[in-house]
Amino acid sequence: MDNSDNPFHPSLTAALIKLDPEDGEQIAEYFKTQALLMREKALLQASVRDQKKLLVENGKLKKDIEQLRVQLQEKQRRRTAKALFSPPPPTLSPAPATPVIQPPSPAGATAAVPTNPPPLSSNDRGERQSRRRRGERKGRPSSDFLPLGAEPRVDVSRLDLRVGRILNVRCHPLAEGLSVQEVDLGESAPRRVVSKLGGKTPPEELQGGLAVLLCNVKARKVRGVVSQARLLCCSASDDCTEPLAPPTSSTPGDRVTFHNYPGDPDRELQSKQKVWELLQPDLQVDGRGVATYKGCRFEVKGKGLCRAPSFTNCTIR
Template sequence: SISLAAAVMKLDPEDGEQILDYFKTQALLTREKALLQASVREQKKLLVENAKLKTDIEQLKFQLQEKQRRPKALHLSKTVSPVSTTPVNQPAAPAGATAAPTPLSTAPAPQERREKQGRRRRGDRKGEKRYSTTVSLSLPYHTACQIIDALSLEPAPRVDASRLDLRVGRILSARRHPLSESMSIQEVDVGENAPRTVVSKLGTKIQLEELQGSLAVLLCNLKACKLKGVVSQGRILCCASSDDCLELLAPPTGSAPGDRVTFLNYPGEPDRELPSKQRIWERLHADLQVDNKGVANYKGCGFEVKGKGLCRAPSLTNCTIR
């Protein structure tokens, strides 16, 4: 039988590896979520058990205090010697007659009674010690509460466009991918010591000759990945209309390679590398749009190069950014 990986690669040879990575990531996230939920359930179970044990200990303490508060007279009445069972008005036995045997008392002797009471008291102390040992092995109530609060109130990491490392880049060269007709390879200068290699599908919609020397907006903190044997170190942002028309997102006039693209309403430093498990780019992608004035924005906040202006689509409006 054909495996899932082989089936995916057969259906989509180009993006099969990314699809499989997505499936693996989702499986890991589901497993981590299940483990976290199981941990929370276990903590709640310990809280219930601790509360029950605490109630039992209080009851045992109350019973012990009641025994200690009993009147001394009652205690003395239990330890006094038994009264003779011979009737007071019984006539004396005649001389020479054999005296009738004195019936044995059915009440326990004082010494035996004291031993039984001692055993009961020792049993109470053992029971109390056993409960206290069980409680000490469990988590304290306030500690368990703090753990549950920390699990439930832990702040979620921010997910907004400030986590994207967007920079202005100049495309130095563009050529066809040797293993795929639908892909092209660009060398992009983003103000670093060496240009970055980017693998894209721009060659199917834009003439490669037109790309050389153009300014573009590059997403620089995606994890580097191999596409058809070539390592891609970024993503060139483009504007795409509903009729599949494609344009490079254009930085403002006067921009230079390496200039940061920021968002006024979303300050903060970008991630050094976007964590692949959180899929930040995929979650933000739906909110990246070009408005009716041709300005690129995230949730209404424009792509801005400080001191130089906004990034725009050359001719498209009301379209998506990808």
């Protein structure tokens, strides 16, 4: 055996042979074999850990690529709708020339010759066409969102609800009753969320658990801490709340969908439209503890339904 691959020190071999001349060499060989096996086992375990890490990173990259693909399709759809429903720019036809009528001239005076207005230069015509196009677009709704004057839909499909894993929870440094969570949503970095949790569930018990979050709200500061999503909670009263629980087999980044309300969510909810405020009264937990919107259940496809851990017949906020 090569000494470079021998994890057993030669002096220990010599000591064993000195202690037991008959079996010392065999004992030393046995120890050498065991040491080599332990080293190979450690190398194999490190290789398995690296492989698992690569699988997790590949999964995150696939989700990022899928999100970018959906956004690209949405932009292409809006461009197509705009091209189909926007009217063509008006063409400016030249006005017919009209003769200028002059009053009769006194005797002996030279008669005025009728003249036409001077023709417009190319710059003047371009400026006039530009003014007319701007005037026609004034007050017209954007075709990106309202083709043919249609009213925007207001239903739960506009909410980007996703499963997240709460990595850690801490108290808000400036507000009693508020907590700050770091949540893994299957993205490149976790999001920070500020929530008001009641006394039903201690904050330390939430760490490592799954939750449902509204992800397309605009980031805002809550008492000096930026909140990048909204944690959905079941609320029996102002002081008695608990986070809504997705299926246990869910993974961070899974979308929560509704069978009766298909469609892609908004990229970001506009505060002026008050979509969340209009939808929130219809978000309820039924008598079986299942989260619903107008009777349609919160579902993670292929994995199950979202439920309240212990409440029934209460609101979701």
